Amino acid sequence: MAAKSNLTNMALVLSATCLICAAILGCVYAVTAAPIAETNANIQKAAIAAVLPEGVEVSEAVPIKVGGEDSEYYVGTKDGAPVAYAVKSTTSGFGGALTLMVGLTPDGKVYNTSVLSHTETPGLGAKCTSDPAFTAQWKGFDTGSKILSVKKDGGDVDAITASTITSRAYTLAVKNAYEAVKGLAK
Amino acid sequence: MSKMQLITKGFVKDNPTFVLLLGMCPTLATTTSAINGLSMGLATLFVLVLSNMAISLVAKVTPDKVHIPVYIVVIATFVTVLQLLMQAFTPAIYSALGVFIPLIVVNCIILGRAEAFASKHNVIDSALDGIGVGLGFVVSLTVIGIVREILGSGSVFGWKFITGDGILAFIMAPGAFLVLGYLMVLFNKYLAKK
Numbered sequence: 075m076a077a078k079s080n081l082t083n084m085a086l087v088l089s090a091t092c093l094i095c096a097a098i099l100g101c102v103y104a105v106t107a108a109p110i111a112e113t114n115a116n117i118q119k120a121a122i123a124a125v126l127p128e129g130v131e132v133s134e135a136v137p138i139k140v141g142g143e144d145s146e147y148y149v150g151t152k153d154g155a156p157v158a159y160a161v162k163s164t165t166s167g168f169g170g171a172l173t174l175m176v177g178l179t180p181d182g183k184v185y186n187t188s189v190l191s192h193t194e195t196p197g198l199g200a201k202c203t204s205d206p207a208f209t210a211q212w213k214g215f216d217t218g219s220k221i222l223s224v225k226k227d228g229g230d231v232d233a234i235t236a237s238t239i240t241s242r243a244y245t246l247a248v249k250n251a252y253e254a255v256k257g258l259a260k
Numbered sequence: 261m262s263k264m265q266l267i268t269k270g271f272v273k274d275n276p277t278f279v280l281l282l283g284m285c286p287t288l289a290t291t292t293s294a295i296n297g298l299s300m301g302l303a304t305l306f307v308l309v310l311s312n313m314a315i316s317l318v319a320k321v322t323p324d325k326v327h328i329p330v331y332i333v334v335i336a337t338f339v340t341v342l343q344l345l346m347q348a349f350t351p352a353i354y355s356a357l358g359v360f361i362p363l364i365v366v367n368c369i370i371l372g373r374a375e376a377f378a379s380k381h382n383v384i385d386s387a388l389d390g391i392g393v394g395l396g397f398v399v400s401l402t403v404i405g406i407v408r409e410i411l412g413s414g415s416v417f418g419w420k421f422i423t424g425d426g427i428l429a430f431i432m433a434p435g436a437f438l439v440l441g442y443l444m445v446l447f448n449k450y451l452a453k454k
Contacts, residue, residue, distance in 0.1 A: 079323035091334065
């Protein structure tokens with residue numbers, strides 16, 4: 075069974091344990107840092123590609139204020155002319171931050187949306203990433219002729235069943251993104 | 261206790277979920293689908309086996325008064341290692357389990373096995389004990405996940421057999437309690453018969 079405690083061996087064992095554990099963590103971190111950065115970059119890249127038209131060149135990140143928060147956007151250009159913007163937009167959903175990548179064209183249409191990260195309830199709010207009835211309506215959503223809020227609030231967005239708060243957050247994120255780049259197109 | 265018994269006892273006699281009722285927080289929260297339950301079970305199994313082994317090695321030199329802090333540091337280290345590995349190589353599962361990966365640190369199954377078993381036995385027995393109890397946890401979580409997914413989403417491991425929604429309540433917290441409760445009834449009925 076365990077050794078008898080005195081100040082010296084308690085301090086020694088605790089320090090040694092922490093030292094070894096810290097060393098292990100340092101090694102694992104060093105090994106995984108590159109793959110983690112790569113994975114995150116791929117997720118971001120895939121999200122940008124998903125919300126911009128095919129065959130466009132994507133610019134470097136440009137800082138912008140979205141909904142009053144610091145964020146960034148990417149310009150998709152074709153033959154030198156900007157054809158769409160991908161805007162990173164964060165709002166708070168039902169379970170925490172909901173971060174979207176929103177693709178917008180200069181004529182005020184939503185090209186597509188993609189979820190970067192979320193903490194919504196699995197099976198309910200989390201459907202905002204997968205439910206085709208919800209995600210498909212964003213393709214070509216015309217902000218000129220339709221109102222960007224859920225139907226319950228008098229808008230034109232179909233909410234996810236039993237997940238109005240998530241749907242509202244999603245809609246707000248798109249709206250913030252639209253407001254942020256509205257001025258750029260002109 | 262034979263080596264084989266060490267592995268099998270976690271399934272029935274010392275099943276962490278249905279008999280010992282340990283680790284209820286991840287059990288209720290992550291079993292919204294079969295794949296989530298399975299992943300959470302495997303993540304816990306990984307930490308449990310490694311921490312059991314490490315703790316059985318350090319138990320003899322650890323002074324009595326600081327053994328809990330030492331165990332917690334050891335467990336936290338393995339959880340962080342797991343977290344980094346999952347973030348790097350299985351990002352989809354990592355984002356599905358979210359906050360429950362770091363919370364494995366405070367899963368009472370792990371500290372419970374460290375205190376009750378690993379600190380008093382040798383490395384091999386402790387590893388087997390970790391595998392046994394861990395597998396019991398994996399199976400329990402997967403079963404709860406399967407039942408909740410069938411009732412709540414009408415699918416099994418993501419394969420949908422009905423169109424539209426299932427009974428949404430089973431995906432939410434009340435469904436977790438209901439399914440756990442009824443499975444526990446069945447489990448105890450089975451145990452009583454034996």
